Amino acid sequence: MSAIRQAEPVLSATDASQAGLDRERLLGLYRDMLATRTIEERGNLLFKAGRLPGSYYTGRGNEAASVGVASALGEDDVASPLHRNMGVHVVRGVDPAALFCQYMGRSGGATGGRDSNLRTNDFSPGVGLLAGVSHLPAMIPVITGMALAFQLRREPRVAVGWCGDGAAARGDMHESMNLAGVRDLPIVYIIDNNQYAYSTPNSLSFACEHLADRGPAYGFEGIVVDGTDVLTVYREAARAIEKARAGGGPTLLELITLRMEGHAVHDDAAYVPRSLLEEFTARDPVDRYRAWLQVNQELTDEEQAAIEAEVRATIEKGVADAEASPLPDPDTVLDGVYAVSSQE
Numbered sequence: 001m002s003a004i005r006q007a008e009p010v011l012s013a014t015d016a017s018q019a020g021l022d023r024e025r026l027l028g029l030y031r032d033m034l035a036t037r038t039i040e041e042r043g044n045l046l047f048k049a050g051r052l053p054g055s056y057y058t059g060r061g062n063e064a065a066s067v068g069v070a071s072a073l074g075e076d077d078v079a080s081p082l083h084r085n086m087g088v089h090v091v092r093g094v095d096p097a098a099l100f101c102q103y104m105g106r107s108g109g110a111t112g113g114r115d116s117n118l119r120t121n122d123f124s125p126g127v128g129l130l131a132g133v134s135h136l137p138a139m140i141p142v143i144t145g146m147a148l149a150f151q152l153r154r155e156p157r158v159a160v161g162w163c164g165d166g167a168a169a170r171g172d173m174h175e176s177m178n179l180a181g182v183r184d185l186p187i188v189y190i191i192d193n194n195q196y197a198y199s200t201p202n203s204l205s206f207a208c209e210h211l212a213d214r215g216p217a218y219g220f221e222g223i224v225v226d227g228t229d230v231l232t233v234y235r236e237a238a239r240a241i242e243k244a245r246a247g248g249g250p251t252l253l254e255l256i257t258l259r260m261e262g263h264a265v266h267d268d269a270a271y272v273p274r275s276l277l278e279e280f281t282a283r284d285p286v287d288r289y290r291a292w293l294q295v296n297q298e299l300t301d302e303e304q305a306a307i308e309a310e311v312r313a314t315i316e317k318g319v320a321d322a323e324a325s326p327l328p329d330p331d332t333v334l335d336g337v338y339a340v341s342s343q344e
């Protein structure tokens, strides 16, 4: 098995045709990245206004990574996004009202008000989302099992599983990748390397040079990708997904980003060196892609304003609908509970 490779960048390339997408789809990527960021910024404001219970997690800096991968999924493919992957929900068409209901603990949310994190479980065609649980990376064996089911049933479907740089050290990730390599499963593993696991930097997490090195270790390709460049992420994800669909087995994509905010709202991330934050702010995925569109696709101020207005209106409607959604009925508290012990 050959060594890992570094993906050739598209955004810094002058040849726009490398993106392989028409103008409408290129603008669609921008719209989805902007929607991702705007939903999370709106959620932050709602949290500060005391309107979201519990804590609040965002994926600022991960917009290109999430949107780029999700945009390469096929209609019948499945994905297991995590707490930094709002962009996957946006691309797969989850209604913003359902997202805000979930954050607000309302009955219209994915868990009917039982939790306030991103937990969409929806296997309808075009959505195909497996909900995460808090334990990390517990969804990786499950999504690997889905890939095994696709293979056994000879269905031309692909599974995409997400994991963080920190959680990638856990046994479930290694055991799953080993099985996927042995059985040539139709799966793509995404490691969102945002350089921190809570306050732990990569230097205290792993000693190999790249997390993508673990692909060849288990018998498949590992690719390091600039996760702030949506077109490179899209191209590499599309290649890996179509390779898996054609029977070519798994791929590990390591997407390099920076978690541009704290682990959650309570964390000011003072431990992240200012110079690192400045470096990634200068490569902000949304700003970078907008600038690319202006130069390479002649994105006009009017078009940009229209996209912003549409995104803003959709999100404000989502917030209003969520606020109109009731809190869960206490009588439903045991719905979905697996086992209840009754003591007389």
Ligand SMILES: Cc1ncc(C[n+]2csc(CCOP(=O)(O)OP(=O)(O)O)c2C)c(N)n1
Pocket: 084, 134, 135, 136, 137, 163, 164, 165, 166, 167, 168, 192, 194, 196, 197, 198, 259
């Ligand atoms: C098994 C397990 N241990 C600890 C935690 C608490 N925890 C939640 S997120 C997190 C950091 C995860 O870091 P990483 O995998 O890099 O993902 P990131 O949050 O950076 O996207 C930790 C330790 C958990 N959810 N699951």
Ligand SMILES: [Mg+2]
Pocket: 164, 165, 166, 192, 193, 194, 195, 196, 197, 198
């Ligand atoms: Mg991390």
